[in-house]
Amino acid sequence: MPFGLRMGKYQFDRQVWTIFTAAVISSFGFGVVFPFLAIYLAAEMQLGETLTGIIMMSYMVTGTFFGIVAGAWADKFGRKKIMIISLAGEALLISLWAAMSNFWGFIAIALTEGAVGMMYMPAANAMMADLVPQNKRPQAYSLIRIAFNLGTVIGPLIGSVLIIGLGFRMMFVISGVVVACAAVLILFRTRETLGVKITEKFSYSDMKKVVHDRPFLTLCILIGLTFFAFAQFFTTLPVYAYTQMGVTESMFAMLFAINAGMVVVLQIPATGQAIKLRRTTALTIGQGIICLAMFMIFFAPDYSWLIAATVVLTIGELFHAAIYGAVIADLAPVNLRGTYMGFSGVILGMGEGLGMLVGMSLMDILPVPNLTWVVIGAICVPATIGYLYLRRLIPESVDRGSSRLALDDSEISAQADAK
Numbered sequence: 001m002p003f004g005l006r007m008g009k010y011q012f013d014r015q016v017w018t019i020f021t022a023a024v025i026s027s028f029g030f031g032v033v034f035p036f037l038a039i040y041l042a043a044e045m046q047l048g049e050t051l052t053g054i055i056m057m058s059y060m061v062t063g064t065f066f067g068i069v070a071g072a073w074a075d076k077f078g079r080k081k082i083m084i085i086s087l088a089g090e091a092l093l094i095s096l097w098a099a100m101s102n103f104w105g106f107i108a109i110a111l112t113e114g115a116v117g118m119m120y121m122p123a124a125n126a127m128m129a130d131l132v133p134q135n136k137r138p139q140a141y142s143l144i145r146i147a148f149n150l151g152t153v154i155g156p157l158i159g160s161v162l163i164i165g166l167g168f169r170m171m172f173v174i175s176g177v178v179v180a181c182a183a184v185l186i187l188f189r190t191r192e193t194l195g196v197k198i199t200e201k202f203s204y205s206d207m208k209k210v211v212h213d214r215p216f217l218t219l220c221i222l223i224g225l226t227f228f229a230f231a232q233f234f235t236t237l238p239v240y241a242y243t244q245m246g247v248t249e250s251m252f253a254m255l256f257a258i259n260a261g262m263v264v265v266l267q268i269p270a271t272g273q274a275i276k277l278r279r280t281t282a283l284t285i286g287q288g289i290i291c292l293a294m295f296m297i298f299f300a301p302d303y304s305w306l307i308a309a310t311v312v313l314t315i316g317e318l319f320h321a322a323i324y325g326a327v328i329a330d331l332a333p334v335n336l337r338g339t340y341m342g343f344s345g346v347i348l349g350m351g352e353g354l355g356m357l358v359g360m361s362l363m364d365i366l367p368v369p370n371l372t373w374v375v376i377g378a379i380c381v382p383a384t385i386g387y388l389y390l391r392r393l394i395p396e397s398v399d400r401g402s403s404r405l406a407l408d409d410s411e412i413s414a415q416a417d418a419k
Helices: 014-031 036-042 048-077 078-099 101-119 120-131 134-166 166-188 204-211 216-235 237-246 249-274 280-297 305-329 334-365 369-390 396-400 408-419
Strands: 004-007 008-011
Touching: 004 101, 008 014, 008 134, 014 120, 014 166, 036 048, 036 134, 036 166, 048 101, 048 120, 048 249, 048 334, 078 101, 101 120, 101 166, 101 237, 120 134, 120 305, 120 334, 134 166, 134 249, 134 305, 166 408, 204 216, 204 334, 216 237, 216 280, 216 305, 216 334, 216 369, 237 249, 237 305, 237 334, 237 369, 249 305, 249 334, 280 369, 280 396, 305 334, 305 396, 334 369
Parallel strands: none
Antiparallel strands: 004 008
């Protein structure tokens, strides 16, 4: 058995814990400054809301559509190389925000950083799939999700204090240094996993297999619909709560804290319950609970109901997030794991972006704003049913999470020596 550390009754390769630590560090680095980036651009740099929105949108657009290419590179050049390039590039680009002073400079950084930053997750997720047996992947991906939420919670809290004393420009530099530390950790504490037990080499022509994989495409569309709904929590709900219910910024910040705190504390117990079910059942339950939360917001008379809806939404998120990454990994051919991870990230991002646009547009055009939540809830229903339909398409071994060997340390070492 490979050397590793335990999470409850589950033992993971030490490299998994390195990826976990790097996730905490990098998300903390981003968190100390990026939640305040829009404020910096709109107010301190006096760009205004419209130009700031264009800059933020450009970051998301390039990141979303670069995902499938980045995943392919992880299959061709190696997971570790792409992870290091992504983190090191991000560290440099974050620091450069401090040196820019005009709209076109900010646009250039946003476009480049969106692409470079997107390179990391497909490669990291593929490395996790290489390292972890099929039946332990839900726990492993849940672990990484906890790591990102830890950094996301702690980063803004510390950043909001430091920005007052140090200013935005110095915080960009500090953020870059922190992310660079994550790159150094990956460089010295991980070994390449690509190539072991692979019988056929990656070719760019193989990327077309993704669009012909019906079960995988169906799963991606369903995940996109899930994130379509979940995106409302970060865009439509804050505006709705502020304009229609009189909820202040600090009150809504508490809803974010409840969501992130529940993920950190409850993700592992929720995963433990989810893996007792067929994976399509767990995904259906998660999506159904998210759907319920949308209708709860429609009926919400006051802030306490929004708290309750946030709790319900997060429970659905916990169940769904525990499983979907593992199913993607299990459906992917070994030599196309990065490509599959990247493509799923593209669809996820498209669903999230479309959710933001549709939710805000409904708020603007509907005569009664709270009808937005009825429409969003109704859109959720087909996805809930769709996860049950997915059961007919995917192999039963994937649906039940049957055991399959992952790489051990000796295999990874042999691959590293061969290269």
